[in-house]
Amino acid sequence: MTDNLKLNVDAYLPLRDVVFHTLREAILKGELKPGERLMELQLASKLGVSRTPIREAIRMLEQEGLAVTIPRRGAEVARMTEKDMKDVLQIREVLDELAVRLACDNITKEEIKELEKQMLQFENSTKQGDIKKIAEADVAFHDTIYHAAGNAKLVTMLDNMREQIYRYRVEYLKDENAYPTLIQEHRKILELLDKHEKEKVIEVMKVHVEKQAKVVKQIIRDQE
Incomplete structure (x- = not known):
């Protein structure tokens, strides 16, 4: 201990x-x-x-x-397993895709500004090297999208998944080499939501989650 x-x-x-x-x-x-x-x-x-x-x-x-x-x-x-990680991130992928789909229809200019603020906060946090703050900033960015979807039931489901997702998010964010890609993806998500380009933002979000799954899977294998 x-x-x-x-x-x-x-x-x-x-x-x-x-x-x-x-x-x-x-x-x-x-x-x-x-x-x-x-x-x-x-x-x-x-x-x-x-x-x-x-x-x-x-x-x-x-x-x-x-x-x-x-x-x-x-x-x-608890030990992290590939099966647990796959189960959790499969659900997150579906819910995140639904969130950006709905957000494309419902997001307001005020919410776009808030999303930009959270995006910049994430970028600044990656320069400080504090994993907890980086993870919190990443959560805040995605939470802004969830609330912009305008579906309270969806937000509740995502809140219930939050802690199960968090452990894998932290493992992913320990890799500093992932930061430039994450920043680029966040910027693209913001841009596409602002333009209401639904199918494109859904694809970017899907890739966003899939990359996390790939990295965390390797981390789990390395620990076995």
């Missing part, structure tokens, strides 16, 4: 949520490795809390697919 694990204190959140976010970030950053055991006593001692918020946080991690409980062994960090 990493020696750098420290509680990210937030006075506005219940302790279980603080513990959850601390462990979640450690998993996504790779500080807690796939297959590493999440032992309640050790984590409680490390973070200076009781076992109860640790246990509750582990349940929350399981709901996101970041942890699993093995009989007679206990909880551990």
